[in-house]
Amino acid sequence: MRDLSGDHRWMSLNTATVRKQGALLDIIEACARHGIRAIDPWRDQVAATGIERAAKAIRDAGLALSGYCRGGMFTADAARRIEARDDNRRAVDEAKTLGAACLVLVAGGLPQYSRPGSTPSKDIAAAQAQVEDGIAELFDYARTAGMALAIEPLHPMTAADRACVNTMRQALDLCDRIDPARSGMLGVALDVYHVWWDFELMAQIERAGPRRLLAFHVCDWLVPTADTVNDRGMMGDGIIDIPRIRAAVEAQGFGGCVEVEIFSNRWWSAPMDEVLATAIARMKTAV
Numbered sequence: 001m002r003d004l005s006g007d008h009r010w011m012s013l014n015t016a017t018v019r020k021q022g023a024l025l026d027i028i029e030a031c032a033r034h035g036i037r038a039i040d041p042w043r044d045q046v047a048a049t050g051i052e053r054a055a056k057a058i059r060d061a062g063l064a065l066s067g068y069c070r071g072g073m074f075t076a077d078a079a080r081r082i083e084a085r086d087d088n089r090r091a092v093d094e095a096k097t098l099g100a101a102c103l104v105l106v107a108g109g110l111p112q113y114s115r116p117g118s119t120p121s122k123d124i125a126a127a128q129a130q131v132e133d134g135i136a137e138l139f140d141y142a143r144t145a146g147m148a149l150a151i152e153p154l155h156p157m158t159a160a161d162r163a164c165v166n167t168m169r170q171a172l173d174l175c176d177r178i179d180p181a182r183s184g185m186l187g188v189a190l191d192v193y194h195v196w197w198d199f200e201l202m203a204q205i206e207r208a209g210p211r212r213l214l215a216f217h218v219c220d221w222l223v224p225t226a227d228t229v230n231d232r233g234m235m236g237d238g239i240i241d242i243p244r245i246r247a248a249v250e251a252q253g254f255g256g257c258v259e260v261e262i263f264s265n266r267w268w269s270a271p272m273d274e275v276l277a278t279a280i281a282r283m284k285t286a287v
């Protein structure tokens with residue numbers, strides 16, 4: 001297990017963590033101020049800046065991209081499936097332009113929430129099947145483009161509106177069916193917030209191995225949690241045994257960034273420099 005206590009060279013900042021405090025270029029400048037060497041930007045932030053301008057700013061700042069957020073939302077009614085496919089292909093192209101390590105995929109839940117305007121459905125099994133078809137189709141496109149896809153299993157509380165892929169086992173089953181050769185181009189983004197509770201977590205990390213572990217996201221689970229999306233904790237403020245999970249991931253040979261990703265009304269109301277300084281300090285003591 002890497003020793004992170006001395007510096008924060010392995011830290012990446014998911015830019016949603018400070019999205020309310022500034023635009024992407026402000027965040028890139030702040031990363032330079034704080035010696036943060038990698039980010040994972042969101043598509044809306046890149047679009048607001050303009051992709052060429054964003055790519056140049058990232059290059060000029062010498063930043064690596066631990067991922068690009070996000071593709072997915074594969075579930076849609078028939079009228080919106082082409083839209084979903086094309087939108088995901090654009091996400092792959094953008095990830096490539098930006099030089100991202102992988103495109104993070106959030107699967108989508110029921111069609112009416114993933115692609116608003118879709119005919120409402122309660123058929124979660126159909127949604128799961130559609131996700132598999134969508135990832136398989138995108139995988140062909142992404143492999144040709146040379147962009148790895150990282151499926152992020154989300155906590156089951158999000159199954160209706162954000163992701164009906166909810167455990168590491170489920171995500172790895174998809175990977176094994178779509179990419180049985182373990183090409184290294186399809187794997188998982190393990191976010192401790194979503195999977196910490198899973199009694200199979202350690203076994204599934206071992207099953208994943210280095211060719212499936214493409215990204216590692218950290219924050220913390222607060223008790224009580226006030227909001228199911230926007231009340232994530234700063235590392236060390238909650239109940240997730242982050243070092244134990246990181247040790248298991250790194251025991252498999254994962255050597256990538258540890259990405260700080262905090263959606264939090266509390267942290268969005270703090271100054272950007274305070275959030276980054278706190279995250280850097282917690283990387284050394286709580287991760």
Ligand code: ZN
Binds near residue numbers: 189191
């Ligand atoms: Zn995440």
